[in-house]
Amino acid sequence: MSSFTNTFNTYNWDDTLQSIFSKTESDVLRALSNSKRNLEDFKALISPAAKPYLEDMAQLSRALTKKRFGNTIQMYSPMYLSNECQNICTYCGFSMTNKIPRRTLTDAEILKEVAYIKSKGYDHILLVTGEANKTVGVEYIKNALQLIRSHFSNITIEVQPLDQKDYEELIDNGLFAVLVYQETYHRDEYKKHHPKGKKSNFNYRLETPDRLGKAGIHKIGLGALFGLEDWRADSFFTALHLKYLQKTYWKTKYSISFPRLRPPILAV
Template sequence: MFPLLKYREEEVESFLARVTDADVRASLDAARPDWFDLLNLISPAARPRLAELRRAAQLARRRHYGRTVSVYAPLYIGNTCVNACRYCDFRRGHVGTARRNLTLDEIRAEAEVLRSSGIDSVLVVAGEDPQVNTVDHLADVGRLLKPLFAYRALEVAPQTEDAYRALFAAGYEGLTCFQETYDRTLYREMHPAGPKADYDWRLGTQLRAGRAGFRTLGCAFLLGLGPWRREAASLAAHAYHLMRECYEAKVQFAFPRICRVDGGFVPPCEVGEDDLEQMMLAFRIVFPSCGLTVSTREAPAFRDRIVLTAADNMSAGSRVTPGGYAAVHADDTAQFTLSDGRPPAEVFAAIRAHGQEAVFKTWDNRI
């Protein structure tokens, strides 16, 4: 569990098992839903009321985000990594992964291809390689991207608060760090070596970034590692903690789901599409103003549907290999399997077809 939560796994599980239909209805009607309402809404008892969850979530989404959908794309700048995450083909020593770290010129070329596709918000992603992705290098990348994109975010190795200050000054405004699992024992199993083996250092990432000025703090667990309801309870507790400590920042949830592929990592606790939808609807109802991201790991039909009810943020045209926009290399290894291969123009068209509008940021600190 999230360590500041005063309930143990068994207590959360037993609470979830005791939720009744009346509890679910009360949570759907709550004026200011709280953590217990989240538990009610993600419980098995809420599953028959998915249609009502959809209506309540859509109302909350409409109130806080109108008809806008924020769109972004990841920009992978390198895939060398000193960590050994069992579920990732970028892990150190993994045979068959072509390793690449882009130069600043190559990053510019990637950025220009992305911009020409209409994308104006970028998430810079890299494996954890302290020799390559130094703070100075990441800051150079931030300064390079600042005039090109309206919004820049980072998903790289956890940094110190001072490093985050430098990175914020270089132009990054958002930070994403997946805890992967809030279960310490499972965390140790999944991250046997490298700096990522340190659970607490990773857990404090958003707090350090928030204190350094970052405006968006992205949190998630990797869906498929541990039992999803228990992980969702921890994720929500983590969010409450960040909202209290970094009240000027916006918490953003992502829901990255491991979808099983032949020969790939087999998730120990597979999460179905209905589970994912229930969880996203519940988070939208309980955290109406927080960001909710739907990943390109999900199929187009699900993504197009969930941005109407729960998600306000989606990736489009993603390539999850370094250099994947400017040129596709035959030996490229993707970090994970994508289910939505539509180019940005098609995603924009689908958003418009549903009466919504694609946006890239909703505020500007340069004004």
């Protein structure tokens, strides 16, 4: 079955990085002036040669955003349903081996949170869970959607990657969008940071947006966790992924997030 993996496998990480670093000032100027930009233009804009043009890019980006959205900003509220997790991710506080109190909200607790979020005026919500099939599997998420769907205009989830049939079932129960971040597109580095649990399966995660597209989801959110590997290469592969998805599942809408790792701030 065709998926992004086929496209992805035709690229090499080091060659991609080298290609980004070889971009010149004239590549950057061409990319800035092009009315329609391709992936080579994107490489130029994230290359070291583009550093003096950050302000130009910011102005261009602002103009495009204004043209597309005007002054409208859409806000949503996250709601954490559970911090149970069966994965080990080296950078996450919810990681399975961390000795922390674990909680999963009951129906009554979910509705209490909903009442509070609604009282603050939010109409869009993001449901977040760790990846624990037994406690927060498809049935739990389906139940949460059924509980809250009448309260919100749209509901997004950021939970464990699922099979196509599961997504279809959740869409039938009011699911609007799914956020699924690849974390890093560098296979070996991915393995290092996700040594245990379902998330250690790089390809299953990589193909999640394909399963969502096939299930007919309204919107998919992509992203890489900047700080795990070279941010330029991870940005490029995120763009490549987006381009593939837009072409393949053209009815679906897309968003890109920029989660990033920051050095811990230690209390003094």
